[in-house]
Amino acid sequence: MTGVLTIARLTLHEALRRRILTAALIVGAAFLALYGVGLHFILRENSNHGNMTLLERRVFLNIMTLAGLYAANLLTVMTAVLLPVDTLSGEITSGVIQTLAVRPIRRRDIVLGKWLGHWIVMGGYLALLAGGVLAIMAFSAHFTPPGIQRGLPLMLLEGTVLLTVSIMGGTRLSTVTNGMLAFGLFGLAFIGNWVEQIGTMAGNDAAQRVGTVASLIMPCDALWQLAATQMQPSILRDLGASPFSPISVPSTTMVFWGIGYILVALAVGVRAFHRRAL
Amino acid sequence: MTEHVIETRGLRKQFGAKTAVEDLSLTVRGGEVFGFLGPNGAGKTTSIKMLLGLVAPTSGSASVLGAPVGDRRTRARLGFLPEHFRFQEWLTGRELLHLHARLLGLTPRDGKARAEALLARVDLVDAARRPIRTYSKGMMQRVGLAQALLGDPALVFLDEPTSGMDPLGRLLVRDVIHELRDRGTTVFLNSHLLGEVEATCTRVAFVKEGRIVHEMRVGETTGDAEVEIRAGTIPREALDAVGALARVLDDGHSARIEGRTTLRLTVTDEERIPAIARALVERAVPIYEIRVARLSLEARFLEVMGEDQRPG
Numbered sequence: 001m002t003g004v005l006t007i008a009r010l011t012l013h014e015a016l017r018r019r020i021l022t023a024a025l026i027v028g029a030a031f032l033a034l035y036g037v038g039l040h041f042i043l044r045e046n047s048n049h050g051n052m053t054l055l056e057r058r059v060f061l062n063i064m065t066l067a068g069l070y071a072a073n074l075l076t077v078m079t080a081v082l083l084p085v086d087t088l089s090g091e092i093t094s095g096v097i098q099t100l101a102v103r104p105i106r107r108r109d110i111v112l113g114k115w116l117g118h119w120i121v122m123g124g125y126l127a128l129l130a131g132g133v134l135a136i137m138a139f140s141a142h143f144t145p146p147g148i149q150r151g152l153p154l155m156l157l158e159g160t161v162l163l164t165v166s167i168m169g170g171t172r173l174s175t176v177t178n179g180m181l182a183f184g185l186f187g188l189a190f191i192g193n194w195v196e197q198i199g200t201m202a203g204n205d206a207a208q209r210v211g212t213v214a215s216l217i218m219p220c221d222a223l224w225q226l227a228a229t230q231m232q233p234s235i236l237r238d239l240g241a242s243p244f245s246p247i248s249v250p251s252t253t254m255v256f257w258g259i260g261y262i263l264v265a266l267a268v269g270v271r272a273f274h275r276r277a278l
Numbered sequence: 279m280t281e282h283v284i285e286t287r288g289l290r291k292q293f294g295a296k297t298a299v300e301d302l303s304l305t306v307r308g309g310e311v312f313g314f315l316g317p318n319g320a321g322k323t324t325s326i327k328m329l330l331g332l333v334a335p336t337s338g339s340a341s342v343l344g345a346p347v348g349d350r351r352t353r354a355r356l357g358f359l360p361e362h363f364r365f366q367e368w369l370t371g372r373e374l375l376h377l378h379a380r381l382l383g384l385t386p387r388d389g390k391a392r393a394e395a396l397l398a399r400v401d402l403v404d405a406a407r408r409p410i411r412t413y414s415k416g417m418m419q420r421v422g423l424a425q426a427l428l429g430d431p432a433l434v435f436l437d438e439p440t441s442g443m444d445p446l447g448r449l450l451v452r453d454v455i456h457e458l459r460d461r462g463t464t465v466f467l468n469s470h471l472l473g474e475v476e477a478t479c480t481r482v483a484f485v486k487e488g489r490i491v492h493e494m495r496v497g498e499t500t501g502d503a504e505v506e507i508r509a510g511t512i513p514r515e516a517l518d519a520v521g522a523l524a525r526v527l528d529d530g531h532s533a534r535i536e537g538r539t540t541l542r543l544t545v546t547d548e549e550r551i552p553a554i555a556r557a558l559v560e561r562a563v564p565i566y567e568i569r570v571a572r573l574s575l576e577a578r579f580l581e582v583m584g585e586d587q588r589p590g
Contacts, residue, residue: 006380010366017368095362099425102330103381104354277293277333 003105007113008120015083015121024079024125031075032132035068039140059242061143062232066244068133069231073155073224076126080163081182084118088170089178092278101278108270115167115266122159130155147230154227157258158220162186164262165218168269171276188214189221193246200248208248215250219258222250281344283308283433283464284329289338290488291324298324300488302338306481308432311455311465313475313496315579316485322468323361325485326435329466330358343433354382357431361438361468363422367411371402371421374410375428382429389428396424400450415442423454433464440474452478476575484582492582502573503548507541507555510564517541519557523550544573 015021042064046052052060088111091097100110130152137143145151162182169178196211198204215222228244229237237245282305289302299321306312316322327333329340331348345352365374372393379389397406400420410418419442426434436455440448448471455478458465469475475482476496484492502525512535521532524543533543545551551570558565573581 002383003381006377010377013373014366014368094364095360096364096366098327098332098360099358099365099378099422100381101332102353102356102358103378104350104383105381106350275334278327 003109004113004116006105007100007110008117011087011114011117012120015117020083021121021125024075024083025128028075028125028129028132031071032129032136035071035133036136036140039064039068039136043141058143058233059236061137061141062145062236063242063244065133065137065143065145066228066231066242068137069130069151069155070224070228070244072126072129072133073158073227075129076122076155076159077162077186077220079125080118080122080159081166081179081186083121084114084163084166084170085179085182086170086175087114087118088167088273089173089175090170092276093174097278107274111167111171111270111273112266115164115269118163118167119160122163123156126152126156126159145231146233151227151231154223154230154255157255157262158223158227160262161218161220161223161258161265164265164269168265168272171269171273185218186220189218192217193221193225197247211248215254216257219254219261222254223258226250226252226254281308282306282341283343284312284340284466286329286340287338289325289328289340290336291321291328291333292336297488299328299335302328302485302488302490304483304490304493306464306466308464309459309462310481311459311467311479313479313482314466314468314485315470315472315475315482317583320485321488322485323437326437326466326468330356330435354429355432357426357429357434359419359422359426359434359436359439361441363419365410365418365422365425368409370407370409371413371417371424372397372406374421375425378425378428384429392428392430393424396427399427399454400424416444416447419443420447420450423451427454427458431463433466434458435466435468437468438470439467440469440471448474472574472576472579482575484579486583494578496575502578503545503551504571504573505541505543505545505551505554506567506569506571507543507558507565508567508569509539509541509558510566511538512541512558512563513561516558516561516563519561520554523554523557 088097097110101107134144134148165185166178166182169181173181192211192214195207195214199207199211225246226249229246229249232242232245236242239245284304284306286302286304289299290297291299302321302325314322314325324333328335329342329347331353340347343352343355369377375393375396376389379393384392397403400423402417402420402424405413405417410421413421419439423439426436440451443451452474455465455467459480467475467479479496481493481495483490517533517535520541520543523545524532525546533541535541545554548570551568555565555568
């Protein structure tokens with residue numbers, strides 16, 4: 001365990017020292033500032049006209065919160081893929097990993113330590129962005145969406161899936177190939193979800209099944225759909241009245257699939273790194 | 279310490295269709311400074327990586343410090359300076375040593391004390407707070423040497439430790455190797471700089487195409503010596519007598535005369551030189567000068583490897 005913690009600490013140190021995190025924080029802060037300013041003007045416009053019912057206002061605020069969380073989710077997903085994309089492949093190519101691997105630690109400690117370090121950074125980043133969106137909404141409109149205690153962990157699970165895929169790929173693939181694989185899978189899940197939604201709307205079972213298979217290959221988009229479903233009132237969900245209300249709601253089994261996916265990807269990464277010539 | 283710290287038998291590494299190491303069988307005894315020499319692509323670095331557990335051998339067996347290669351506990355007693363010394367360049371020199379102290383399981387107090395002592399030893403105290411990315415190649419190699427020695431290892435692998443170093447840096451590495459040898463630490467040195475090897479190693483092995491083709495103690499290089507004798511006119515009879523005492527060279531001759539009065543020959547044993555001088559004097563050949571040049575490690579390397587395999 002000492003090895004895992006030492007490598008995790010090194011990873012955190014690296015994120016801070018190499019200004020990767022600083023760049024991500026600047027982008028995140030810019031997003032929150034834009035979101036806050038935009039929301040301020042929209043709310044002022046709405047209050048000037050004053051023609052919204054309470055229900056309409058709550059629906060509107062919920063959609064605005066989900067829009068913010070969607071952007072926060074996207075930034076987190078990108079961070080989850082890009083932050084660790086060269087952590088192993090880059091260090092293997094440059095030879096940096098050699099002096100670590102000859103120390104009396106297990107190779108799996110290196111993989112797990114890097115995973116843990118990046119997970120803490122990614123989790124912190126998500127907390128900051130999603131927390132920022134929720135705080136801006138609470139401060140500006142005194143509104144908090146329902147189900148955030150279920151929705152935010154699902155967003156974290158989604159980021160963890162992609163982070164783990166990026167770490168796993170780094171044990172065998174070059175940095176560029178690894179990045180393409182992770183983003184490719186993310187794209188596959190995104191398109192798969194649209195195929196599933198359209199298939200459900202059109203009553204096309206085959207299209208629906210294609211979407212489900214895509215979600216099984218990469219469950220990240222299904223986890224976002226599930227998170228978004230949790231963070232809106234049932235009326236909005238049932239009517240499909242917002243862009244964030246999926247017509248075909250993923251099964252909650254997808255949570256277990258996501259957790260299993262992470263464990264298997266980590267195990268594959270550990271095994272591949274163990275056998276890799278360094 | 280005389281037990282074998284490294285023993286390999288038929289170690290082989292295949293990368294796809296390419297054979298990096300064909301058949302590595304060697305023994306390194308405790309306390310030796312062992313030189314591992316060979317041209318580029320001979321399989322030296324892959325051999326070191328197999329001994330460190332970084333690369334799994336395709337076949338064969340090996341033990342390091344009495345344990346199978348890669349054994350985790352044994353790795354705490356190893357030091358390693360890689361050929362392409364690349365470290366976490368965003369760390370400072372001091373932070374790098376603290377990191378490796380933690381990985382070695384040293385207490386924070388011991389780790390700090392050891393790091394400071396080594397920073398002083400490799401003359402990097404003033405640069406210890408600077409990020410490694412600002413270091414010159416020589417400084418990076420010195421901090422690498424410090425991390426290799428951090429755990430007070432019983433066996434140190436140095437893969438080209440002086441490439442890129444200035445003369446003072448090379449002298450420092452040479453001194454460190456001598457200190458290690460005096461302490462009984464075994465050093466496995468892979469270097470292209472044969473002069474360095476000759477000055478530091480007690481035994482060397484020549485590797486060619488993934489096999490050890492020759493092993494020798496460094497002192498043995500004095501076995502062959504080139505002798506140049508400036509004398510009076512040398513008659514045929516004297517030349518034959520001297521030639522019988524000299525080594526027959528590749529061209530079939532054992533001794534040759536240059537400019538009527540200079541005799542050149544190679545002896546396998548310096549103790550033959552008085553007999554050669556006596557043979558000339560007995561035949562009334564006046565001797566003005568005898569110069570003996572020992573065969574250098576480089577000459578032996580070229581002899582073993584062939585001229586087409588010059589190191590470098």
